[in-house]
Amino acid sequence: MAIAASLIPEFDHETATTRRFLEAVPEDRAGWKSHPKSFSLGELAVHMANIPHWGALTLQSADFDLIGPDGKPKISDPFTTIEALLAAFDANSLAAREALESATDESLMEPWSLKQNGAVIFTLPRVAVLRTMIFSHLIHHRGQLSVYLRLLDVPLPSAYGPSADTAS
Numbered sequence: 001m002a003i004a005a006s007l008i009p010e011f012d013h014e015t016a017t018t019r020r021f022l023e024a025v026p027e028d029r030a031g032w033k034s035h036p037k038s039f040s041l042g043e044l045a046v047h048m049a050n051i052p053h054w055g056a057l058t059l060q061s062a063d064f065d066l067i068g069p070d071g072k073p074k075i076s077d078p079f080t081t082i083e084a085l086l087a088a089f090d091a092n093s094l095a096a097r098e099a100l101e102s103a104t105d106e107s108l109m110e111p112w113s114l115k116q117n118g119a120v121i122f123t124l125p126r127v128a129v130l131r132t133m134i135f136s137h138l139i140h141h142r143g144q145l146s147v148y149l150r151l152l153d154v155p156l157p158s159a160y161g162p163s164a165d166t167a168s
Helices: 005-021 040-061 080-099 126-151
Strands: 063-065 113-114 119-125
Touching: 005 080, 005 126, 040 063, 040 080, 040 126, 080 126, 113 126, 119 126
Parallel strands: 063 113
Antiparallel strands: 113 119
């Protein structure tokens, strides 16, 4: 089995699960923070919606620099609405899935680098970047989002089986 073919079912499961959590974000609480040093709920949701975009970037380029040519950090658009958030997540997930579908074993083993202002932060094979910076990163922030939602008394969707809110 090709490497990409083995990753697609996991990608589909994790993005579908993440979408359910993003759907649960209360739009009117986007500015809420669990701690002064933490992302706001809206910032966290936008970050999560953009993580799949990194999957497409990883598969379609040799590197990514966090700092733009203008010397400023590349930042995401701010949270606006749940509808816009889900549209961005869906588009980013589709682009990443399409890039993964066309990836070869050879291309997945090629090195990919994350940079900051030209300095290499790390270099890993693309498949390792997908597993860590895309899959695991998305799961990590979904866990963070679940804590935010619980603290806001929002019922949690199921992830790997029923949640305390979806169990009957």
